Amino acid sequence: MLKNAPKFYEVAKRIIEITEDCIIVAHNSEFDYRILRTEFKRLGYEFKRKTLCTVELSKDLIPDQASYSLGKLVRSLGIPVTDRHRANGDALATVKLFKLLQTKDTTKQIIQSSVKDTLKTKKLDNKLIDIVETLPSVTGVYYIHKEGGDIIYIGKSRNIKRRVNQHFTAPNSKSKKIQLHVTAVTYEETGSELIALLKESEEIKRVKPIYNRSRKRTHFTHALYATKDKHGYINLKIDIADGRKHPITTFSNKQSAKHFMERAVETYNLCLQLTNLETNIPGKPCFNHTIKTCNGSCVNEESAEDYNLRVQELLDKNSYVFKHMIIVDRGRTIDERSAIYIKDGKFEGLGFFNLNYQINNIKVLESIITKMENNRDAQHIIQSYLRSHKNLKTIELMP
Structure with missing residues (x-):
């Protein structure tokens, strides 16, 4: 491999160009960065870049692993590796590991510190246009930062570029404040809209961005409840959501709840009186x-x-x-899928896996899953998504 490879001085200029305004991510970055600085020093050039180490990040975000060597770590996490111990194979494995670490970084320290350091060296001209041009037209969650890197708004979209552009062109009061204070926008591609919805809901609660505070605490107003009458029939009723009760499923408004019940009556041949769509008159x-x-x-x-x-x-x-199941949805690439983990009827968290890996291995599944809170909002998001995506794949697991 080295026989016909170029000398370092022949590629030095290109290395400077491709790493400008960038952060170097590597598995044991201290070693790689020291090699780069040493080679540049021999050429009389002082090479300085910020680095992130996936070994240190892994120890912090995925504790209690048997080994943190790249090969053993990615295998334990179900990350496929080709060309092991070759530059391309190890680099691709590190990229996939870093994506997993970003998913597990629920406090968003990686992106906030990265934005903060990048903004010190980069002056933004025509900042709104420049920012939009850097964004992709993909499904995911986006984070709007002010000077210093703090997140001031979190959103989700099936087209991040178009949605952020709407923020930057809208005339309403909140959008104008965002336009005034924004210095950068970062994003996390999810592939799945369900993953984006869950991450947005959780991270708004955790980070509490200043321009998300007007958002309602819950996204649903009505719920479906089931009771048994004196004759032993299960009665169904749509009612105002009550946090003290345990609903079957929840709805964003009364109209969608009524439509759901009407379809259910038709599909399952149910009684109008026992579903409270018609007044129950004894004997009639x-x-x-x-x-x-x-x-x-x-x-x-x-x-x-x-x-x-x-x-x-x-x-x-x-x-x-x-x-006890996994809901399988789209991933970020063609050979990847997302997984939403339900354990004993409770939402445990989410993650991504390669199509070639056995996701029904509970030990592997729990290592790649990012833990999330099982609250009413998350339950509503999942139930609503399941209702509107009838063909979504689910895998039943042995408890």
Whole structure:
């Protein structure tokens, strides 16, 4: 490999150009950076760049690993490696490891410190245009920074470039304040809109950016509840969301909740009275019974056991209570998928995995998952996404 390779002085100028205004990321960066500085010193040039070490970051963000050597670490995390101990293979493995570390960096210290140091050396001319030009048209979460690197706004979009451009051109009061104070925008590509929604919700709560504070604490107003009546039939009811109760699923507004229930009645052949879409009058059948689309549970003509089987099918499909599973969605690249981990009916966290890796290995799964809070907002986001994406893949796991 070295026989026909160029001499260092032949590539030195190119190294300076491609690393300008950049941060060098390496596995054991102290070693690589020392080699670079030594070679430049021999040429009479002082080479200075900021560095990030994936060994140190891994020890901080993924503790208790058996080894932090690149090969053993990436294997334990399910990161595929080709051309091991060759420049290209090791570099690609380090890139994938660094992406995982950024996902696990829930406090956003990596990007905030990086932005802070980069802004010291980079003067922005026509800053808004320059910033938008650097952004990609991908799905993900974006972070708007003020001088010093602090995050002042967090958002998500299926097209980050277009959404940030809207912030920079909108005439409303909040957008004008953002335009005045922004000095940089960083982003995290997610591939999956569900991942972006969950990360945005969690990070707004944690970071509390100044221009996100007007956002409502919850994104839902109504919920679906289930009870059994004196005859043993499961009754369903859409009601105002109550944090003291345990809903089957939640909705952003009353209209979407009503549409959901109407579709459920049609799909599962349910009774209008037992779903509270029609007033329950003892002894009087519901309207659907008169047109032969209700089997008569409203007048005890159908057994509670038979009726409840169909209701339970609806509940199982629209709730992950007590389930142990992975929701699989798009990844950031063509050979990657995202994973949302549900354990015993609770949202545990999210991560990314390569298509060639066995994601149903619980030990590997839990090592790549970034832990997240199982709150009402996260539950609502997941349930709403499952309702609107019927073909989303789920993998049942053994508890």
